[in-house]
Amino acid sequence: MNTDSKNLSNAASKEDNDEIDLMALLFAILRGWKVIVFFAVLGLVIGILYSKYVNPTFKSDALIQIEEDSKGVAALGADISELIGSEVSKAQAEAELIRSRMILEPVVNLLHLRIRLSDPNIGALDRIKSNSTDTQINKPEGVSLKTEDGEAKISQFNVSQEYLNQSFTLTRSATGFVLTNGFDDFKGQIGKAHLFKGTDGQIQIKVDVLPADGYSVNITKQSLQTTTDQINSALSVVEKGKQTDIIQLSMTGANQQQTSLILKQIVLSYIDQNQSRGSEETTKTISFMETQIPTLKKKLEDSEAVFNDFRKKYGTIDVGKEAELLLTENSQIDAQLNELKLKKADLTTYYTEEHPLVVQINEQLAVLNARKNEIDDTIAGLPEIQREFLQLSADTTINREIYLTLLKNYEQLKIVKAGQIGFARIIDLPISTYKAIAPKKLQIMILAMLLGAMLGTMLVLLKNLLKNVVKDPERLESKTGVPVIATIPRSPLLSRLSKNKKSAKRMLAHVDHNSLSYEAIKSLRTSLMFAMPTDSSTKQQGKVILITGESPGVGKSFIAANLSEVFAQLNKKVLVIDADMRLGELHEMFGMTQYDGLADYLSQGTGRQDTGRIATTNAQTVSSEANDHIETASKYPSTDITAVIHPTTMDHIDFMPRGKHPHNPASLLVSEHLGQMMDELKTQYDYIIIDSPPVLAVSDAMVLAQHADKVLMVTRYDDSIEGQLVYAINQMNKSNIQVDGIILNDVQQGIMSKYSYHYSYAYGNKQ
Incomplete structure (x- = not known):
């Protein structure tokens, strides 16, 4: 490759x-x-x-449009709109303004939102049973709350600073009501306003309605900051879209009607504040005009009186064409000068002398004054009476024009103020949908x-x-270095029978001989037959198989009993030894008793050997251990090995039970008598299967393994701990004992296990 x-x-x-x-x-x-x-x-x-x-939770929505300019003043003419000016507002700034205390405080005061009522008699189970509970309703008339025993309604509740955010209990009594905070009790009459003086301040309250006698209601006066924070937590103010100047207000609450009412009042409070801001400049201008109108009127009346007196004194005077033109021009100049002075007076109320508009008006005034001086010089050449006539006539005309102009503007501004709507308008007021x-x-x-x-x-x-339980055979092999020589599937029929604790333990050959479990035991038998060591000098000597486990409950007795049965099918003479002299239960599998077994045989043999040894020693050196063995030997008379081997109901299978429980099982196994017994048994049986105690519980398995040809470790699928199994095998290896194979017992088949391919497949009649 x-x-x-x-x-x-x-x-x-x-x-x-x-x-x-x-x-x-x-x-x-x-x-x-x-x-x-x-x-x-x-x-x-x-x-x-x-x-x-x-x-x-219910929700209410409202829409407000923010306009760039106010249209009310412009509709009355360019002159007035120039006096008032324009106002530009951004939706984001207005959204923050809506959430301010300036807007919310009037709503809080109008609806008494700082007063909080609650029913302490409603528990968690009551809320679950009823799906929803009644909440307080705030109206301008007062605060009300429905309870099981009637309605509570409070129209006034004011407390000192020290009592803010402090809970009071309100209870109806025979004469009225009792208000208490745990320290002070205040008694009053229903329907009347009361002023109580407590240790921390004053309490002003008016109770209109209370539930039946003895039914208490909690009442609290919140601080303004706490209340506005609660409103803001339920209020959403955002611009709808981008650069639309349309603000969407949304509010959530436990009562649809209450939520819609609070949001409506917030919208109206904002609109009122907006209109006040929009008419502020108009109001200032009207106030200024109201101070100037009486003065101008008095000045006009005085000039008219002087002019009338002059005419009465000198009669009518014809002014020449030139004088008439000069007078007309001079009059126009004076009118312009007065108008500019009026504008300048108005502008100087808002701006300084350095403002461009004020500088421009000053330049125009300078030009007009220069022309006026020039005309005055020309008129000076006229006769004194004619000049005085022209002067008085011009003064009267100018004063009249100034007065009438100011009066006209004053009336127009009053109309503007009456119809001014500000730069924000309501598009949609909140409505109640009653849809949670x-x-x-x-x-x-x-x-x-x-x-x-x-x-x-x-x-x-x-x-x-x-937990990391035992599941994967390949993983076990990689971690332990020991091959998994068999996977024994669970027998459903045997599992159902074993659930009945009173029923006797049974073997697969008797109850489920066509199962996959039974076939897996047979496969294990085949594996062991071909893997057994063969010595040419002792070909006929029996083979010893030791079956143990890392912990109790892995099914080693089940494996030992069924393995002996399948070996017996080959006409092999098999001996099964229950070497768990403490808790062995293998005798139940064969329907026998535990007595007259391995412990009995080893005890009498060890006692006999110890008696002989002690007889040859000095009596003064007899140890306590020897005395124990002497006592044991006296309990168990000399017994032949055939006395502890019992035939079973199955052909070719003999059984050696565990015997009577001894007080020194490990000492019995270490004796030379065990080796002599095993040598004798090997000559009589083809296979000897030993069921030993768990490795991690006691050291018996390590002693018994010295006499075995094959050492098998049984572990239970999806139950045994992988770390315990690895540790048990390592302990065996440290004692120079090689574990020849692992038997994975009680493997469950199904789609939930990826290791179901380790099952054997039955071949034959399943009926």
């Missing part, structure tokens, strides 16, 4: 490993479907309860169910990660 081929092979292998890991993750999730479904259902229940617990926007029950339930399923999945994966 060349280098490129190797690289391709490695890449394919790596991709396959990645796929296997993903598949393992998927199947781990599928195997924990019960946990995932449980948490999904739990999440669904929580979502349903939450959707019933939370009050419905939240909670969206279906979405909440689906989301809660998904979150529950995700939590269940995380727990399944976490459990799988922490």
